[in-house]
Amino acid sequence: MIFAIEEINSSDYLLPNVSIGYRIYDNCGSTLSSMRAAMALMNGADATSESACSGQSAVHAIIGESESSSTIVLSRTTGPFKLPVISHSATCECLSSRTEYPSFFRTIASDLYQSRALAQLVKHFGWSWVGAVNSDSDYGNNGMAIFLAAAREEGVCVEYTEKFHRTEPEKLKKVVEVIRKSTARVIVGFLAHVEMNNLLEQLSVHNITGLQFIGVEAWITADSLVTPTSFSVLGGSLGFAVQKANISGFSDFVIKGFWESAFPCTQPNSDILMDTQCKDNLDLIETKDYNDDVPELRYSANIYKAIYAVAHSLHRLLKCKNVSGCDKMIKVHPWQVVEALQMVNFTIKNGDQVWFDSTGAAVARYEVVNWQRGADGSVEFKPVGYYDASLPPGEKFVLRNEDIMWPGGKTELPVSVCSESCPPGTRKVLQKGKPVCCYDCILCAEGEISNTTDSNGCTKCPEDFWSSENRDKCVLKTVEFLTFTETGPVCFATQRLGSPLSFVSLVFWGKL
Template sequence: MQDHSVGRPMKVREHRKHRVKEKSSRKLSSELLALTMANWNPLKFKLDANTPFCQILGSPEFPLLSKEGDVMIGGAFSIHSKITQPPLSFTKKPSRLICSSVNLREFRFAQTMIFAIQEINKSKYLLPNVSIGYRIYDNCGSTLSSMRAVMALMNGDEWTVGKSCSGQSAVHAIIGESESSSTIVLTRTTGPFKIPVISHSATCECLSNRKEYPSFFRTIASDLYQSRALAQMVKHFGWTWVGAVNSDSDYGNNGMAIFLAAAKEEGVCVEYTEKFHRAEPEKLMKVVEVIRKSTARVIVGFLAHVEMNNLLEKLSLHNITGLQFIGVEAWITADSLVTPTSFSVLGGSLGFAVQKANISGLDDFLIKDFWGTEFKCKETNGDTNAETATCKENQDLIEFKDNDDDVAELRYFSNIYKAIYAVAHSLHSLLKCSESQGCDRMIKVTPWQVVESLEQVNFTINNGDRVWFDSTGAAVAKYEVVNWQRGSDDSVQFKPVGYYDASLPPGKKFVLKTEAIMWPGGKTELPVSVCSERCRPGTHKVLQKGKPVCCYDCMPCAEGEISNSTGCN
């Protein structure tokens, strides 16, 4: 690995290489076989005792966006979401996997990372004489590409790096990824090298294990709180009979397991629990059929936004509407789900969302400034060939140059912003920076020192939000409760109707404004979802054999007995 220490002379050099275009196949064995044949490995080795330099084996993996600095921060996002596996002939080196379908939200994450870095580089108070550089990779929604990206982030992209192969990581910290499964791959790979990973939206409770993930941090809360809050919400509205669907992933499986345990404690019965993966259309159809035949009118969807989009398409196709969806932060405010027909399925949905936070200047950067400073897409009167070359290489991204439809609902960008600032504050402390004398540029900072420093950070960003990490490396649990409603202009709005704050005392953590909620079908009356109606006076409950405790028959009391809330006596 090469040495990116602060003590070396600063380079100002921009890499605007072609984006990663590999994608994974459905089966890991095929991916690994393709990897072996494709000569992709960016690890550097001395080939033999006579080799004078440490050389890369195979071709370097270039970032989508990069800029050199005194210290380097890596980024990994699913800027494209669809993958195509070329056929494997086993007679020649496989072609590179093809990446398509821009995920605008993920692209905004990369833009926000650059915005925060540029803002810090202009600051006279934070790292005053030290510049931050970045290497941002597109993993195309593939675990395979995630592995490629993380190996490149650790090793850099130079063909020859010197006489030693045991240098420091090419980056001091990595921001990403968005989904828990990819983040687990990233964190397990970087863990032995003690490189800090800070995720903005990986919420799986499994990542709270400090023994397994000692270098992992996140500017979002664990799903431990969200899953329990989901059960409390269901109980609050008297829904004792619900269905449950989750992504077949670390995120979905862990989150649903916590919800089911909490629901049982709250006395809520679950009619069915189904799960599917985005690459399993057969299982998805089974889920749709179960939902269609069920009697529960409430569905808890612990789904990533990709799986939720797949389920939404099938429910719309089969005209399954009128159900009450309870959602999680991964999809409840996802603009990608808003289509002309989606409201018939998801209208009235309730769920927990990441709180909005205003970052001054970010909107203008996302819509205007980025294209001029990064892709150099501004038109000029002179020869524009040099300026537009990068634009042509990334034409599918350029199509979103003037798109601002999603900016108002960007809820995760503050988490990216906080993550970058957390690294900057850690480096500021390690480099003994002061406003009067600047930073000691001769100090060589290692990633493991950044890990230790991150555990101590405690600062406030410009909008007043406080940033610190708890003992598991996570942020405090704060959610906004939102409701899918129609606006006066017939647009779909994610209207705030409450909040959840785990830092508040018991009894004050959860607040709901029931009168502000619009239920499925545009109704104002609370929907009912129970297995059995409450028994009338003169009858008592008799549990149905083989059914949950929420399912019972109401039998008349014997002569001479009366009924109360528990039975006859």
């Protein structure tokens, strides 16, 4: 956020004679803290001060929150004041309602697309029998509901659906027990990274491994989940991740800040005042636990886009021109920023286009990533495909199956079905009290056939045909000619002629 603001403030073409200010709050994972920060921003008071509300502040937009539940509270708090809220990672589909959240925007897509894509991903690999676990929150419950509906449309059966909140350890134990006893080998985890971390810890304790996890953007690339033992549980996981975006200059900005905090010294010719000068040879061992890999940062680009969206809106409202600058006499109201945000359409310097759809969200684009071991033994989130909702049907979903590594380091696709496919010659009979994916295979009756896999019924052969031994095709009945010297036809004819209602015509071939 600071990087984007400093870049805009030094720009000659965007808000040329106007500087953007900012105030940053850490909610420490507390929704209550989010509300306090929002009220402080709207009233122009410091959130930590004891002073009374001092009136409307100069804040024109709020960037945040990270989680959907906190964002809902934040948006409802600011809604009556028509103050725009732009989130970089709140994905709950519930936030798409313009009636409830008319001033909400996001530089990330709604889970409507991700949830449906999850069902398509499961169907793509032929997994018709899966388990499902979600966070007991707005994010998890809404996302899972959309997935379950899409799974039914795709013909995927769900063995169980379990949910828990990060504050419910006893409920988590129940979820782990359900997973342990289940027969589904694939688990769809619509979880925030905190709940996923809790589940991972319990699965590791109970040594539950070898399952195929399907993940969402909230945890599939979370570095916090990577531990020495986590790969035994999550190795081979597949899921949708926010696309990486390389923003020029950002890496240098982050590294400079890191260097200054890690080594409290100043370089020659530097304008930064430090207590001591840097030594010729600095000990980098002290930084061995610094894990921020700038190229892997995914949500940073969304924050960058959000800041620029506000800047472009203000640029329009202040009638800025490159030559004369902006009209600082114009008083900008929050509701005007909301209207301007609905019309923004610009391209950032890496080529990404930024605009908001009718629900205030960005277009759905995801990378499909796979948890793999790198050459040095580290965990890598390797891209193996993508999903782009803006592309035509048939081109939205692309997967490179040959690049995927499955749980246990295997190269063979895992199987997760309730019942094996019924071969030709049989028909499916549903098992009582179980989903449609659970059935028995019954051999077709004599004179009937089925010539397709997983047939729901058998077809009767025509009158002149009978079924083959395998009951998979109809074959013409054999015609046999009998001679008059055989005793069988004579007995048959005698019996038939002995019946008063029978009229039989016999033809005997042979010499007279």
